[in-house]
Amino acid sequence: MVILEAKKITKRFPGVCALDQVDIAFEPGEVHCIVGENGAGKSTLIKCLTGVYTADEGDIFIEAQSVNKNRKLFEKIAYVPQEIDLFKNMSVAENLFIPFERAGIRGPISQKKLCEKAIPLLEGLGMTVAPETLVKDIPVSQQQLLQIARATAFEDYQVLMLDEPTTSLTDKDTEHLFGIVEKLKKEGKAVIFISHKLEEVFCIGDCISVFCNGKKVSYARLSEVDVPWVVAQMTGRSLDEKEEFSSAAVQDEVLLQVKDISGDDFSHVSFSLRKGEILGFAGLVGAGRSELMQAIFGYLPVYEGSVEFDGGPWKLGSTHSSVEKGMFYLPEERRSQGILSELSVRVNASINALNQLGGALGISSEKEKTLVGDVVRTYEIKTPDLEQKIKFLSGGNQQKAIIGRCMTATPKLLIFDEPTKGIDIGTKVDIYRLMKRIAEETGAGIILVSSEMDEVLKCSNRIIAMYNGQIAGEFERGADKEEIMQSIFGLTLEKEESPQ
Amino acid sequence: MNKSKSMIKTLLKSSTALAALVLVLMLIVASVFSPYFLDIFNLQSLLRDIAFIGMVAVAQSLLLLIGELDLSVGKIATLSGVLCGLMMTVVKINPFVSMILGLLVGTLFGCFNGLLITRLKLNSMVATIGMQSVYAGITLVITKGRAITGIPEQIYFLGKENLFSIPIPFYFAMLVLIGIVWFATKTKTGRYVYAIGNSREASEIIGIRVDTIRVLLYGIVGFISALAGILYVARLGTAQAAIGNNWPMNSIAACVIGGILLTGGVGTPVGAMIGAAIICLISNVIVLFGVNVYWQEAVSGIVVVLAIALPSLITILRGRKKQKGTSK
Numbered sequence: 001m002v003i004l005e006a007k008k009i010t011k012r013f014p015g016v017c018a019l020d021q022v023d024i025a026f027e028p029g030e031v032h033c034i035v036g037e038n039g040a041g042k043s044t045l046i047k048c049l050t051g052v053y054t055a056d057e058g059d060i061f062i063e064a065q066s067v068n069k070n071r072k073l074f075e076k077i078a079y080v081p082q083e084i085d086l087f088k089n090m091s092v093a094e095n096l097f098i099p100f101e102r103a104g105i106r107g108p109i110s111q112k113k114l115c116e117k118a119i120p121l122l123e124g125l126g127m128t129v130a131p132e133t134l135v136k137d138i139p140v141s142q143q144q145l146l147q148i149a150r151a152t153a154f155e156d157y158q159v160l161m162l163d164e165p166t167t168s169l170t171d172k173d174t175e176h177l178f179g180i181v182e183k184l185k186k187e188g189k190a191v192i193f194i195s196h197k198l199e200e201v202f203c204i205g206d207c208i209s210v211f212c213n214g215k216k217v218s219y220a221r222l223s224e225v226d227v228p229w230v231v232a233q234m235t236g237r238s239l240d241e242k243e244e245f246s247s248a249a250v251q252d253e254v255l256l257q258v259k260d261i262s263g264d265d266f267s268h269v270s271f272s273l274r275k276g277e278i279l280g281f282a283g284l285v286g287a288g289r290s291e292l293m294q295a296i297f298g299y300l301p302v303y304e305g306s307v308e309f310d311g312g313p314w315k316l317g318s319t320h321s322s323v324e325k326g327m328f329y330l331p332e333e334r335r336s337q338g339i340l341s342e343l344s345v346r347v348n349a350s351i352n353a354l355n356q357l358g359g360a361l362g363i364s365s366e367k368e369k370t371l372v373g374d375v376v377r378t379y380e381i382k383t384p385d386l387e388q389k390i391k392f393l394s395g396g397n398q399q400k401a402i403i404g405r406c407m408t409a410t411p412k413l414l415i416f417d418e419p420t421k422g423i424d425i426g427t428k429v430d431i432y433r434l435m436k437r438i439a440e441e442t443g444a445g446i447i448l449v450s451s452e453m454d455e456v457l458k459c460s461n462r463i464i465a466m467y468n469g470q471i472a473g474e475f476e477r478g479a480d481k482e483e484i485m486q487s488i489f490g491l492t493l494e495k496e497e498s499p500q
Numbered sequence: 501m502n503k504s505k506s507m508i509k510t511l512l513k514s515s516t517a518l519a520a521l522v523l524v525l526m527l528i529v530a531s532v533f534s535p536y537f538l539d540i541f542n543l544q545s546l547l548r549d550i551a552f553i554g555m556v557a558v559a560q561s562l563l564l565l566i567g568e569l570d571l572s573v574g575k576i577a578t579l580s581g582v583l584c585g586l587m588m589t590v591v592k593i594n595p596f597v598s599m600i601l602g603l604l605v606g607t608l609f610g611c612f613n614g615l616l617i618t619r620l621k622l623n624s625m626v627a628t629i630g631m632q633s634v635y636a637g638i639t640l641v642i643t644k645g646r647a648i649t650g651i652p653e654q655i656y657f658l659g660k661e662n663l664f665s666i667p668i669p670f671y672f673a674m675l676v677l678i679g680i681v682w683f684a685t686k687t688k689t690g691r692y693v694y695a696i697g698n699s700r701e702a703s704e705i706i707g708i709r710v711d712t713i714r715v716l717l718y719g720i721v722g723f724i725s726a727l728a729g730i731l732y733v734a735r736l737g738t739a740q741a742a743i744g745n746n747w748p749m750n751s752i753a754a755c756v757i758g759g760i761l762l763t764g765g766v767g768t769p770v771g772a773m774i775g776a777a778i779i780c781l782i783s784n785v786i787v788l789f790g791v792n793v794y795w796q797e798a799v800s801g802i803v804v805v806l807a808i809a810l811p812s813l814i815t816i817l818r819g820r821k822k823q824k825g826t827s828k
Contacts, residue, residue: 299704323707337705340698342765351695351706354688362686405706 515759577729610722
């Protein structure tokens with residue numbers, strides 16, 4: 001018996017087909033894992049299955065009824081989002097039962113009664129927090145469990161959807177979570193498990209669907225396949241393994257010298273970068289790499305230490321002066337920090353070059369169009385026209401527009417923070433080639449912050465591993481992947497500290 | 501047929517064009533249904549009203565474009581007008597020099613608002629609610645509630661006279677509009693205004709001096725509020741505390757009617773002027789249609805709310821239509 005089924009659903013966004021004719025079915029008492037790279041269509045699928053998006057084509061059935069006729073059916077799907085999404089200043093119990101109408105609580109709300117009602121639910125999930133505690137005061141792992149408790153508090157749900165539930169959990173908490181999943185599975189619920197961590201998938205899952213470029217490329221029972229098979233399916237077309245993206249024109253002259261700087265999320269960091277060099281920063285999410293880069297760029301404070309740039313002392317704390325002097329930061333959060341979403345490609349691409357566009361009466365539209373036309377051609381930005389709002393471009397084209405925007409101002413240093421996040425494989429290679437070209441042709445230094453190990457290995461001349469706000473190791477090109485991995489997990493640091 | 505349909509569609513997409521359409525329709529209705537509307541004196545008095553609200557609204561639109569607003573515009577106008585009046589009558593400075601000094605003072609008030617908001621990281625609405633009391637309070641202390649009379653007659657023409665049958669303040673309003681539209685579309689800083697309205701974080705990362713520009717915008721708003729206040733003094737022939745009471749709300753409503761989003765980043769100052777025209781037209785027409793005096797405020801309020809709701813209503817309806825389309 002199938003409880004939730006999608007038939008041939010397609011969802012298009014301007015410039016990209018996020019889901020392409022996807023068929024997928026979920027059965028009760030089964031843990032169905034969904035994997036795929038960033039931008040493969042997982043989150044769009046989830047949003048369609050939970051009713052956030054309406055698919056352009058195709059239909060979704062819950063208990064064999066079409067949701068188009070009855071959208072209330074979506075209530076049978078309990079969704080636990082990846083990000084913590086709780087009311088931080090309300091109590092655990094209140095969080096559990098909102099919306100109160102659906103939880104069957106009528107009349108005035110008594111905190112005491114809520115707590116009494118909450119205790120069995122919390123105990124059922126093995127949670128130790130008191131129901132009257134405010135959510136902001138409980139640890140992240142408990143918040144994550146609370147999200148699950150909340151999703152399952154309404155007893156009419158049939159499907160539990162867990163979106164990357166273990167990213168903020170320790171190993172022990174993960175084990176605990178898996179216990180809960182097993183229990184729910186035995187109760188006959190269908191569990192959808194979305195994760196990047198393949199070992200977890202194999203530990204908890206019964207079957208797996210692999211997504212790539214908006215298509216469901218394969219389905220298998222997990223007992224019949226292994227990790228390499230899944231990886232091969234995920235990456236879809238295999239890349240040209242041999243193509244290298246590191247710079248072939250590293251100069252001797254040092255461009256950036258960071259001396260023992262400390263800030264909120266990093267401490268005592270020193271490193272240097274030469275002209276024409278691509279320096280990779282590897283590390284786990286939360287290792288302090290983005291914060292370090294934003295601090296050097298002047299967006300976040302630096303408390304100690306100094307920086308030299310292009311042969312002179314560097315003024316920290318002003319993004320304006322950084323950009324004036326040729327240092328650019330390309331943020332990871334493209335949507336909120338990179339693009340100006342409601343404005344056109346033209347305005348977005350020319351904003352760093354307005355000084356060059358002066359005409360008799362202020363900015364000359366002619367000059368601007370020529371400049372942006374050049375940018376669009378040089379960086380192969382796919383857009384119907386220059387007046388298209390940039391938010392309608394695909395992530396890859398937005399990223400190219402941001403690169404193009406920086407290049408209008410002859411940069412000396414470009415800091416790329418997760419430049420290929422949410423970008424499809426083909427465009428990723430375009431971005432790698434661009435970085436290499438910029439380093440070689442203009443002699444600019446490039447810092448590449450990435451959580452994708454292969455990306456760092458392929459693109460960097462040198463790699464620095466960060467762990468917990470500190471530099472955990474520095475590697476020349478061609479270093480062993482295992483060794484770098486050990487550094488980013490902090491294993492090398494502990495070894496050094498242990499003799500003391 | 502098809503062509504005209506698509507034209508209407510593009511018109512409906514741009515809120516500014518939509519507001520312009522509404523304005524034209526209202527003008528037609530007013531001229532058809534009221535014999536007095538096209539009377540030259542009525543039109544002149546209407547233009548004079550539009551000039552004051554319009555000027556302030558166009559300035560206010562710059563702040564709305566970065567997602568902020570200034571509720572002290574009316575009181576900056578009053579205080580600048582009163583100070584200007586004192587300089588003319590008590591200190592006996594040349595009236596035109598006094599006016600320039602008055603404009604300077606207004607600019608300073610605006611910059612002070614801006615510095616307060618950016619340095620102390622205050623919400624613009626709350627901060628300017630407070631500041632408008634401060635400016636109103638200072639005005640009261642200075643005037644002790646009395647109007648300042650004896651304003652030199654040589655400046656009256658700026659508020660009272662017409663040139664080619666059009667009231668002089670309206671020329672000022674057009675100058676302000678042209679200046680600010682040029683600023684918003686053709687200068688670097690104008691571009692940055694839209695960038696800041698879209699994303700403050702992205703603007704910082706692009707290298708824009710966000711706070712400096714914010715202070716500058718408050719300064720511009722102060723300058724234009726003072727201009728409106730001083731012209732109003734010339735119009736009345738006295739400087740008094742009651743000027744500009746409804747300017748903050750009307751200027752913001754005008755911007756919204758003209759398609760400028762309160763969240764920032766979208767819209768054009770032209771919209772603010774059109775919105776101001778709509779608001780003034782509403783009050784004008786209500787009088788002409790002989791609406792009962794006690795009902796006038798309520799009726800004009802209802803019409804303003806309808807005008808504000810129009811763009812969002814259209815978005816909602818469009819969304820419904822789309823959803824119906826996909827579910828079939």
